[in-house]
Amino acid sequence: MTASQVKFTDFINARERAASPPIIVERFQEQAVVAKGVEMVYHTGSHVYQVLNGVDLTIERGDIQLLMGPSGSGKTTLLSILAGILTPTAGSVQLLGQEITQMSRSDLAHFRLQNIGFIFQGFNLFPALTASENVEVALKVKGVRGSAKRRQMAQALLEQVKLCDRTNHLPRDLSGGQKQRVAIARALAGDPQIIMADEPTAALDSHSGHDVIELLRQLAKESDRTVLIVTHDARLMDVADRIASLEDGVLQG
Template sequence: MTASQVNFASFIQARDRAASTSVVVERFKEQAIVATGVEMVYRSGSQVYPVLRGVDLTIQQGDIHLLMGPSGSGKTTLLSILAGILTPTAGSVKLLGQEITKMSRAQLAHFRLQNIGFIFQGFNLFPALTASENVEVALKVKGVRGATNRRRMAHELLAQVKLDDRINHLPRDLSGGQKQRVAIARALAGDPQIIMADEPTAALDSHSGHAVIELLRQLAKQSNRTVLIVTHDPRLIDVADRVSTLEDGILRQ
């Protein structure tokens, strides 16, 4: 065997070992979100309207996962079930190893408060409060004590989303992208392990939307957070680790 053949054989062996190691690492990554056989049926009189049909979905800890599909496909319904806001007609959901579909309403509320941050399409900021105060409210709800401590933490979170020069601005004085950055800072309050976002770029132009999602991706990767984004915007695909498509209540990976 020539030297070049030996080198090529060594390269193939090293590549195969790396691929094998990658598969093992992926297999043993923690599962942040696991949905099994999730179904959702709405009834109106004698009429039955199936919205979700046997959805199975697994999202690994630290992944950015896009849930895509046309309007009316059931994306927001599935997100609400995964967040414990809605109870499925059938199936189970586990978040961070805990089966939330077996929790009481009080247990669910506490679990969401401690472990999930939400980002909404319409920002949902309090118009009479500054950027800092909007984040401080979230910190207070999360149980952070002391006004001074909450203010300091809010300023740190706003600095993370590059809004340290807009701390005392009201929402009306912020651009759409800046408002969504405040919403991201608020979602990060309390250091949740899971972030769920419902059409977070729908109210933004292309540039602002991509910049906001890229920032969210960077912040999530720094802390190994799991991010689930419901969107119909294909421009976000390049920031995702995984993409699932929901159509007519059926999930396709």
């Protein structure tokens, strides 16, 4: 399963917070992401496919890191591994000082829930829920109790992404850029230290894409969040602190 196939409903259905206390990491690590020697090999019948080959990647806290490369280069696979969704064939990944490749599935689920926010290319909003309700669902999953409190927090998050005038609109009544802003507000629920985004501007026109790019920059710099973006969009290069490119499973830059 790739990062692009992971839907927000998967996190809800899993009820990841139910079994044990959350793993919350203090905000003092200089390095948000450290991947060493990451490899991913798939076996299909008699064929062996090496998708990633000895990837080393370090992302400093508060940086915007772009991961670029042609289709089939392994970008989404690497994002999935860094997010703890896939387990690499070899190598290690540390997020916020925690070795996630050594965590149990339960601990890893809790770690993701508390420390990582996800933004998807296809928005993955619930069509029958308003913008506010979509964010409230995320807050409920993250353990915020009380519907009034969740609504207040959702309103604040939507205001943060400059969408306070669309809180009661359904997704069908929102533009592509507005839908992505709701998705970003949802990713901010619980104040995660890391945001991981898979092609966040791919479905947007030039104007909406620029607005989302600027919003992601503000979120990273004003709140000291780390943002990792898989993208083909060259417009994002202007806001990136670091850019790496994957070619045939090998990281360049």
